[in-house]
Amino acid sequence: MMNKKYLFDNPKNVKILIRSLYACCFILFALDLVIHRHTYHPWESFIGFYAIYGCLACVVLVMIARELRKVVMRSEDYYDIKDENNNQLIEKEKKIEDLMKTGEKVDG
Amino acid sequence: MDSLLPILPFFIAAILTLFTRGSLRAAIMIAAPIIAAFGIYSLDVGHTLNATIMGLDLAPIRMDRLSMLFAYLFCIAALLGNIYALYHKDTMQHFAAQGYAASAIGAVLAGDMLTLFIYWELMALTSSVLIFARRSDASLYAGIRYLAIQILSGLLLLAGIVIYYQSVGNLDFNHIGLDAPGAWFFFLAFGIKSAFPFLHNWLTDAYPEATSSGTVFLSSFTTKVAVYALARSFAGEEILIYIGAVMAFFPIYYAVIENDLRRVLTYSLINQVGFMVVGIGIGTQLALNGAVAHAFADVIFKGLLMMSMGAVLFRTGEMRGSELGGLYKRMPKTAFFCIIGAASISAFPLFSGFVSKSIIVTAVLQEGYYGVWLILLFAAAGVFHHAGIKIPFFAFFAHDSKHIQTTKEAPKNMLWAMALSAVLCVLIGVFPQTFYSMLPWPMDYTVYDTTHVLTQLQLLFFSALAFVWLKLANIYPPELKSVNLDAEWIYRKLFPKAIYGISNVWCGFYSKFQFQTEKLLETAQSSTIQFFGADGFLSNFRSIGGMVMWVAVILSTSLFLYYI
Numbered sequence: 195m196m197n198k199k200y201l202f203d204n205p206k207n208v209k210i211l212i213r214s215l216y217a218c219c220f221i222l223f224a225l226d227l228v229i230h231r232h233t234y235h236p237w238e239s240f241i242g243f244y245a246i247y248g249c250l251a252c253v254v255l256v257m258i259a260r261e262l263r264k265v266v267m268r269s270e271d272y273y274d275i276k277d278e279n280n281n282q283l284i285e286k287e288k289k290i291e292d293l294m295k296t297g298e299k300v301d302g
Numbered sequence: 303m304d305s306l307l308p309i310l311p312f313f314i315a316a317i318l319t320l321f322t323r324g325s326l327r328a329a330i331m332i333a334a335p336i337i338a339a340f341g342i343y344s345l346d347v348g349h350t351l352n353a354t355i356m357g358l359d360l361a362p363i364r365m366d367r368l369s370m371l372f373a374y375l376f377c378i379a380a381l382l383g384n385i386y387a388l389y390h391k392d393t394m395q396h397f398a399a400q401g402y403a404a405s406a407i408g409a410v411l412a413g414d415m416l417t418l419f420i421y422w423e424l425m426a427l428t429s430s431v432l433i434f435a436r437r438s439d440a441s442l443y444a445g446i447r448y449l450a451i452q453i454l455s456g457l458l459l460l461a462g463i464v465i466y467y468q469s470v471g472n473l474d475f476n477h478i479g480l481d482a483p484g485a486w487f488f489f490l491a492f493g494i495k496s497a498f499p500f501l502h503n504w505l506t507d508a509y510p511e512a513t514s515s516g517t518v519f520l521s522s523f524t525t526k527v528a529v530y531a532l533a534r535s536f537a538g539e540e541i542l543i544y545i546g547a548v549m550a551f552f553p554i555y556y557a558v559i560e561n562d563l564r565r566v567l568t569y570s571l572i573n574q575v576g577f578m579v580v581g582i583g584i585g586t587q588l589a590l591n592g593a594v595a596h597a598f599a600d601v602i603f604k605g606l607l608m609m610s611m612g613a614v615l616f617r618t619g620e621m622r623g624s625e626l627g628g629l630y631k632r633m634p635k636t637a638f639f640c641i642i643g644a645a646s647i648s649a650f651p652l653f654s655g656f657v658s659k660s661i662i663v664t665a666v667l668q669e670g671y672y673g674v675w676l677i678l679l680f681a682a683a684g685v686f687h688h689a690g691i692k693i694p695f696f697a698f699f700a701h702d703s704k705h706i707q708t709t710k711e712a713p714k715n716m717l718w719a720m721a722l723s724a725v726l727c728v729l730i731g732v733f734p735q736t737f738y739s740m741l742p743w744p745m746d747y748t749v750y751d752t753t754h755v756l757t758q759l760q761l762l763f764f765s766a767l768a769f770v771w772l773k774l775a776n777i778y779p780p781e782l783k784s785v786n787l788d789a790e791w792i793y794r795k796l797f798p799k800a801i802y803g804i805s806n807v808w809c810g811f812y813s814k815f816q817f818q819t820e821k822l823l824e825t826a827q828s829s830t831i832q833f834f835g836a837d838g839f840l841s842n843f844r845s846i847g848g849m850v851m852w853v854a855v856i857l858s859t860s861l862f863l864y865y866i
Contacts (some may be wrong), residue, residue: 202699212770222759245763247680249764252772253772256768259559260777272786
């Protein structure tokens with residue numbers, strides 16, 4: 195079953211998908227030159243306003259999100275309730291156990 | 303009795319789920335929403351049920367076009383959610399879900415504030431059970447936080463009601479406006495439940511911790527009841543436009559970097575509610591229709607997305623984008639339905655999000671809020687980015703994860719629920735005029751004209767182009783195992799730390815104080831013993847005769863001094 199080739203296992207299909215997206219974008223941009231849109235705001239009448247704004251918005255969104263990550267990202271267990279003293283004790287015991295296993299002399 | 307038909311079936315079903323099993327319970331869970339919908343249908347618009355309890359004039363049922371639409375919506379959501387949840391044999395969840403649906407419908411049909419308050423609190427209780435039902439430590443803590451904040455919202459509402467009743471003298475739940483007495487209490491109470499900025503973290507905290515079917519119910523009811531309450535009581539308050547714009551704007555950044563895919567959806571839920579709040583803030587009939595329509599569409603497509611993610615969680619036990627991927631090979635139908643949900647939330651033409659979101663955007667433009675319009679446009683592109691592409695991409699495509707070895711397609715009942723939701727998404731998108739005719743206010747609006755369709759397609763396709771470019775250029779932030787700090791940090795980290803810090807300082811101070819006091823007492827005691835004790839200076843070697851002599855000396859001295 196796992197040897198079966200799926201749709202996107204073939205890089206050619208991925209390429210076709212991406213190329214058709216490029217084609218759609220091109221056509222949509224070209225349509226802007228032909229079709230007259232009714233507008234409320236002067237910016238709307240710029241050719242390709244929505245296309246450029248959409249594209250820019252996403253790039254800006256991702257760029258800011260990347261910067262945001264530097265500020266707000268923490269490890270997965272950040273909010274976990276830990277008893278630090280207890281953890282230290284457990285670690286100490288573990289260390290002693292390990293040392294005993296290796297046969298080294300344990301102080302204390 | 304007839305008046306209660308929209309609510310009673312759910313309450314009866316809730317009780318019956320406790321005593322029934324298997325297909326009988328399934329039949330009850332499917333029948334309840336249908337009977338309730340019939341109950342709504344049988345009541346005329348304008349119908350009210352009045353009651354006087356302890357001298358208060360109440361209206362437990364008030365049927366108008368606004369409340370009726372929400373009641374129908376909740377019946378649909380409950381039906382879809384119940385079908386989805388059938389696979390679970392968990393009585394606790396089924397019981398809570400029926401109670402939750404009943405209280406949501408009760409809340410929107412409430413014609414007075416006291417009834418609203420009762421259902422408001424009942425909603426908090428029943429919904430928290432759906433979180434606890436996950437039965438993990440994380441869900442227990444998240445559920446307690448959730449419940450605390452929901453109850454806080456209820457208390458604020460109660461405070462508002464008391465102040466309002468004392469000065470206005472009636473409890474009718476209609477337009478309140480921010481100038482009314484106690485209005486800010488209402489505003490905050492509704493604001494908490496509709497996830498206003500800084501009050502929103504209960505949602506992103508608790509929903510992803512609920513069970514796979516629990517989150518479907520949760521995302522359908524609470525926030526939408528809050529939207530209804532805002533639309534009813536604060537329509538046209540300008541501040542809502544700006545609050546809504548912030549809500550639509552800031553969560554998309556978090557959604558891009560969030561790893562838990564259901565948490566991504568909760569951020570996107572806040573973003574969608576932001577659109578509705580903007581619509582309510584504008585307050586024209588067109589804008590209010592847009593807000594209500596968007597709430598309607600959102601319940602169904604967000605439910606569908608939550609269902610598809612719930613199915614993935616159910617089959618793999620995993621919800622982190624970093625650990626998922628490639629599942630289209632094993633769950634092709636779920637992937638297909640997820641894409642329909644994604645297309646709907648992204649507002650592709652012919653899908654439900656398009657016909658509802660366009661109304662709000664048009665209303666914003668017509669009223670001349672151009673800054674807000676640009677923000678909403680930005681947010682609309684962002685939605686496509688994080689909900690439309692990211693969710694299906696990281697769950698079902700991207701790289702092959704370890705789960706594709708073992709995962710199976712979702713159970714049949716889940717697929718049916720998703721299929722029905724998907725059909726509704728497409729039906730609303732294809733027949734907008736039928737959908738519009740159900741909206742509360744009359745409006746003259748056509749969504750399918752060349753401008754709308756073309757501009758929307760341009761916006762979306764070029765957003766997709768940006769995604770492809772960012773992904774190919776490796777700029778797109780990868781999914782990482784992490785949590786992201788948000789406003790919840792204040793009560794999950796700062797408050798506990800502050801309390802520990804203050805108690806530490808206090809303890810240090812107190813123990814020092816105690817030590818010093820003890821030392822002082824000890825010194826006093828020892829010096830007393832030294833002077834007066836058994837071996838003390840004053841009691842040891844002085845004889846009684848000596849003491850008498852000294853007394854005689856003192857007395858004679860004083861006598862002597864007296865005479866001088």
